[in-house]
Structures are given as structure tokens and as C-alpha cells.
Amino acid sequence: MTSQDNMSEEHLPEAAHGHGGGPVVTKDGHFADPGLPAHEPRRTDIDEKAARRAERQVAMWFLLSMLATVAFIASYVIFKPGPTHHVYVWPIGNVAPLNFALGTTLGVSLFAIGAGAVHWARTLMSDEEHIAERHPIEATPAVREQVFADFRQGAKESGFGRRKLIRNTMIGAMAMVPLSAVVLFRDLGPLPEQKLDTTGWKAGMLLKNINTGEPIKASDVQVGSLTFAMPQDLSEDDEDFQVRIAKDALMLVRLQPGDIKDKKSATWGYQGVLAFSKICTHVGCPISLYEQQTHHVLCPCHQSTFDLSDGARVIFGPAGHALPQLQIGVDNTGNLQALGDFTVPVGPGFWERSE
Amino acid sequence: MSTHEYDSSHEEQIGHSEAGVEQKHLGEKSADWVDGRLGIYNLAKANLRKIFPDHWSFMLGEICLYSFIIIILTGVYLTLFFQPSMGEVVYHGSYVPLQGIKMSEAYKSAIDISFDVRGGLLIRQIHHWAAIVFVAAMLVHMMRVFFTGAFRKPREINWLFGFLLLFLGMFDGFMGYSLPDDLLSGTGIRFMEGAILSMPLVGTYLQMFLYGGQFPGNDIIPRFFTIHVLLIPGIMLGLLVAHLILVFYHKHTQFAGPGRTEKNVVGMPLMPVYMAKAGGFFFLVFGVIAFVSAIASVNPIWAYGPYRPDQVSTDAQPDWYMGFSEGLIRIMPGWEIRAWGHTLELGVFIPLMVFGLMFIVIAIYPFLEGWITGDKREHHILDRPRNAPVRTGLGVAWITEYIILLVGGGNDLFATHLHLSIDAITWACRILFFVGPVAAFMITKRWCMGLQRRDKDKILHGRETGTIKRLPHGEFIEVHAQLPQEELFRLTAHEQQAPTELPPAVDENGVKRKVSRAAKLRAKLSDGYFGPQSQIAKPTVEEHAELTSGHGHH
Structure with a gap:
């Protein structure tokens, strides 16, 4: 008997109001946040045999990667480069053996490391969710005031606002100095002049x-x-x-x-x-x-x-x-x-x- | 003999245990040494167990990062063999069809990398495939950020960094596939010459300066090389680091859900989970790209031959990410203004401007939306695309335009494969260029509204259980089950903004108020974003209570 067969009127979802536990909770006129659900352990968390199996699987991936690296080096030595060598590989078609062997072995050696690491993370590392607080990026008003005060103090001590002659000549100098860089680019190429208007054809040319x-x-x-x-x-x-x-x-x-x-x-x-x-x-x-x-x-x-x-x-x-x-x-x-x-x-x- | 063996293993054991103690100390000691000079402990305290939320779409940015690293690694390898020179040589290498043919050193060295350097072809293919994946991943990553509103305060500047990375990545890709100086890439460089020449006043000067004289000259390949391997990657590396620092500093966004608020971030720690997952993902991406490069040929330059300005292959196509600019140039009518001894080549110049415009709208969108909403708060909870119908519609409109232009860029391929006339396809693209995005916007917006209605319906009436009940008077009804509290919260967690209202036309003293044109425009746009035609009011607790208070009450 499955659970559906003996389902009585009382067990129908509508009757079990608030399916999933209790009545609807509201807060300040909104549906309330029930908070982070409790952590559900994975098989590997509770079954040591499953965990050991996962460990072996991860190790298999890493082992596969090592084998593929050996195969890569072997391919490098065995196969000849060049455009004339081709073999048919189903279903891809004709391939250059060196490129095909190097690429597939490199691909496997890299992919296997990734697969091992991800499998390790997913089965054996804790999957418990943590909560970290965020902090506002903006500074507090006190810090803000302090920064402005420091800046004003610095500006005052520099005399930048008061000594206009210094300020203006400095701005002038800074604005002009990049011109040297611009000038240096002049010799990138000739001026267009009439170059685009003519071709090499002349009267009498065969x-x-x-x-x-x-x-x-x-x-x-x-x-x-x-x-x-x-x-x-x-x-x-x-x-x-x-x-x-x-x-x-x-x-x-x-x-x-x-x-x-x-x-x-x-x-x-x-x-x-x-x-x-x-x-x-x-x-x-x-x-x-x-x-x-x-x-x-x-x-x-x-x-x-x-x-x-x-x-x-x-x-x-x-x-x-x-x-x-x-x-x-x-x-x-x-x-x-x-x-x-x-x-x-x-x-x-x-x-x-x-x- | 046996004594000797015993002795040596004994020594080894001692050595081991000593090394073990030493090692533990050594690790801590060296960490202390570094901390004393760089202060790494404070950095590590904040970041070693930093929490990152989990969602499949958050991997898209990782693909960008990893393909960029792959491009740098393989690119450095290629520079060891590539000769960025347009000096002419005659080919006598191992590829018979090209023997005796004049070509540039750039092309010859690219052929040699492909045929005479063992693994050279593989690295070339990985480099090219990774570039294709890089731009694609950036585009899709950008869509993820756009459609979920992750670009909102405080992340607008990071959006700009990402935008610049996309823009620079595209151009670096273009320059990269131009370097081998084959017949196809030379055609691309010629295209660029025409585009530069079309610029009024400065075009001919820019062309002469960039190419070092008349097209093609001898300078463009070495100059592109420096820009491609040094200038642009250097800038991109800086932007990338800044992009990642900001991701850490802002902390990652997350979708709404139980326990997730604007003030927290819920997920798993960097060490060990994300070190393993993200670090492993690098190898997965690299592995897949290496595998693709083993079985799928990309840019077989030996088949194109060396570049000659009077030759061309019939199916000249840029890499996919430049395809939309190709579409712009192909569907544009050949408008040209000739007056007072000057020519304004609108047929090329307008596409050039539209090309820029399509990028500029991406860059400014976060600021535009921020101005319309007037929202000054930080946002860390992502929007579901349906809950922002206008934004989603605009995004889909942009993508639609992009796809239409891609089709326009391949009009010859569509014509030959679909047995249609090229004129018909070009004209269809011309019309769709204007109609397509508008239609896409309207359909998407309505679609989002429909999904909002469905969410509302699910909250108020529960989900369908598939259980059919027969009432005493014979009527059959399907039993609906109320959503669990988590779902009720998740589906209503988003905030619905009311449109900005203009102040009354007359102020409290009866004086006519001056409302600036910008304020009026803003109110209008705000109404477009948040008016009743753009969002379905989400169900309130009262509505829900009303509907669920009595049994059988429908």
C-alpha cells in the first residue's frame, strides 16, 4: 500500500492547512521570514562507508589525471607533427594524431583534477550554510567629518586656494606636459596629402x-x-x-x-x-x-x-x-x-x- | 645487509618525525615572517572563511576569469614562436600546398607553430577557443548581472569595470585573429581601414598614422602585436583585479530566500568549499577547452593562404563576437553625401556610430536606472527578472537587436543555407533592426507580468496538488495546497516601488510651481517602470487571509 492509497480526507493538503507546518506567519504586514532552514545531512555526513566511497572516487579522479599526464608526454614523444599525418576518428572525422592525442590527454588530465576537487567539495566538505553580516560601505558621519576636516586642514596648509599664482601655473604646466607625448606620435605615419587620390597607373602603361x-x-x-x-x-x-x-x-x-x-x-x-x-x-x-x-x-x-x-x-x-x-x-x-x-x-x- | 636496512629506516623515521615537528613550525614561522612584512593575517582573517552564496549563475563570471587566465598562459607560449613581422619570405616548410609562395614572416611563423612545433597547433587552438569562450562568457555573465539587477548601488562602478573588460576583450580578440596575416584576417584589417577612413575630418590621418602609411604597409602587424599582447592585456589585468577586489569588498549578491536579508550573506566559506569548487572549476573549464581544441578545428589559417589585398575568400566572416558589427555594415544602405569637394561615407560611418551606441547604452544603464528610480540605498538581494519587467524587456530588446545584427552579418550564409535571396534577408534585417527590439520589449514585458500574476495566484490559491476531489453535490475540484512559509516569503520578498510623483502644480501658497523638464521626464519614465501597466501588485497578507479563512471559499 502506498501512502496515496490510504489517503483519507483529513490528509488532503487543503485540510492540512499551512502545509509544511502550522499556520502562515506574518510580520509587519508581510509574510515573515522563517529563517535559515535546518541543515540536512548528506549521506556522506552520516554514513562512514559512503564517505569512504566518496574519498575513493575523488582519488580515482586524481589518479586518472596522473595517467593522462603520462599519456600526454608519451603522445608528445610518439606522434610526429606536420600536416601530412591524418587518422580517422569516429565520429569526428580525420584528425591530426598529435593534436588529437595531446588535446584529449591534456583535457582529461585537467578535467579530472577539476572533477576530483568539485566531487570532494560536494561530498566530503561541510555543506552547512553560514551567515555573515554585511556592513554598510558608507563611512559613519563621524569618520566623514574627520576626513573633511583633515582635507580642509591639508588644503589650508598647502595654501593651494590662497596662492593663485602657484595654482594656475601648476595647472598650466600639468596640462601642457602631455603635449610632448602627443607630439611623439607624429611619426607613426606620413600625412595623407594626395596619397589616396592616385594609383600606380600612368598613360601608356600596359x-x-x-x-x-x-x-x-x-x-x-x-x-x-x-x-x-x-x-x-x-x-x-x-x-x-x-x-x-x-x-x-x-x-x-x-x-x-x-x-x-x-x-x-x-x-x-x-x-x-x-x-x-x-x-x-x-x-x-x-x-x-x-x-x-x-x-x-x-x-x-x-x-x-x-x-x-x-x-x-x-x-x-x-x-x-x-x-x-x-x-x-x-x-x-x-x-x-x-x-x-x-x-x-x-x-x-x-x-x-x-x- | 639487514642491519644496514634497519639502520637506514630507523634514521628515516627519526628524520620524519623531526621534519614533521619542523614542518609545523616552519609553516607557522614562514606565515609569521610574511605577516611581519605584509600584514597578511588581517587580510586572511577577513577572507579565509569569507562566505559566498551558491547559485549556478554565479559561475558565469568564473568562466570569464578562467578563460582569461588560459588565454594569458597560452598566449605567452605563442609569443615564443610567433614572429610579428610583415617582412616577406618564401615558404619552404612542411605544408606542401604553400611551398614556394611568398608570405609574411607573421604568416609563416603561424603556419610553423601549427605544423612544426609539437603541440603548437593545440596551444594555438586553445588560445583561440578560450578567446571565443571568454567573450561569450563575459556577455552571458553581464546578462546575469543585468537581469537580476546586481548592477545597482553599490556595484555600478564594478559594472563599468566589467563593461570595459568586455569591450577591450572583443578588440583584443579582433587584433589577435588579425595577427597571423592570413587571407581572412587581412580582410578584417582592410575592413578596419575602410571604417577609419569613413570618419569625417580625421579619418585619413588616423589611417595613415595607424598603418604607418597606405594600406597595408609593413607596420600594422607589429603594432597590433604590441597592443594585443601588452597594452590591452595589461589594462585588462588591472581592471580584472579591481573587479575581483570589489566583488570581495562588496560581498556577493544573493537571491531572496529564507534567512537571506539585505544585511547578511548566506553561503559557504571560501576555505575549503569555494577553494575546491572554484579552483576545481578552473581545471574543468581548461579541460573542456583543451578537449574541444583537440577535436574541433578553429581558424585553419593554412587553408586561407597568405594575405593579398587583391584576393579574398567568399565566406569571409569575423569571429562571432564581431559578427554584429559585420551585420551593421551589411544591412546599412550605401548612403553617401558628396558636396563641396568632400565625401561623407554615411554607409560606413553610421554603422560605426551605432556600434559605439550599442556599447554606450550598456555602460550608462545602471546610472540611468538609478536616476529614474531615485533609489539611493544599497541592494544586495537580487531581483528575479520577472519582477522588473521594464528592465528585463530592455535587456531582451538589446539581445534581440544583437541577434538580428548577427543574422545580418551572416546574410550570405543564411542565403545559401536557407535558399533565400540575399536581398530578402538584408531587407528583413533592415526592417527587424527597428521593429525587432520593440516587439521583443513588449512581449518580454507582458511575459514578465504574466509570471507575476502566476506568482500571485500561487500565493493566494496555493499550488496544484493533482488531487481531484468530488464534492457532495457531484462537482469535481482540484485540491490546492498552500505554499510553505519559505515560498510565501521568497515570492513576496521583493519590494515594489511606486512611480515618482511630481509635486502638485501649485504649492501651498498658491504659487505656480516650476517643474523642470528633467523632472517631468523622470516622472514619466518612473511611471513607465513602476506604473500599473508595468507591475502586478503583489498579494498582501490581508488578501491571503481573506481567501484562506473559510474552507471551500472560492
């Missing part, structure tokens, strides 16, 4: 294919393809290659002349071959996704979309203005060449940029 390093013939640029180019005088071995390619990178497309909506854009190209800056005008990512049918290019970073058939104007996304176009022609051997620098700054907008 366009070089970024992948092959060869000059590009107008006839090499096919409809539907996207070709990346850089100035002929630029080489990957150059000291300033990264700085220059960050501004000079070009993308070339060929459009059917009839598809070009922007007249000026068409005249700046050569027989439908158009050259645009590859650097997005939003925050400078290189644009790399080309949709052949619509002649849209998309920046993979923030999805600014430009219509190359319409002067590379922005048709979607966070970019603020069109991609600059480089005016191109051909030399006498049919190689594409620049007819000058970009007429507007490439890359992200900035305060001094004018169009």
Missing part, C-alpha cells in the same frame, strides 16, 4: 594579366569572362607590391557594345573591353564574383553589387558609389594599355575625396 604576368591583348578578353590585371611595371617581388596592388588591381570584362548602357563608360573602354577597379568602394574588399548574364559583379565581403554595363553603378548593398573605371586603349601590337590614371580615387570613400 595591362598585365595577374596570373600569367603577360600583357593582355584586347582579343584575349572574351565575353563572359572576368580577367584580373595589374600594371606592367608591378612585380610580386617589389618591396611595395602589397601597397600598390591594394589600389592598382583591375578587373576586365568584355561586353557586347550594344549592352553598354553608359555612353561614357563605353568610350573609356576599347571595343567593349572595360577596365574597372577591383577594389570595392565600400570598405576595400577585392570584388571577385561575376554574373555573366547580367554583367553584375558582387563583393563577397558585404554583397555590394555593381552593374558593369552601366558604369559600374551600385545596384545593391552598402557601397556608396560606383567602381572607378580606368580609361584604356591598345598599343601598336594590340596590347591593352592605360590611357592615364583613374580620374577618381579608388577604394573606400574618405572625407577629402572629391568627385
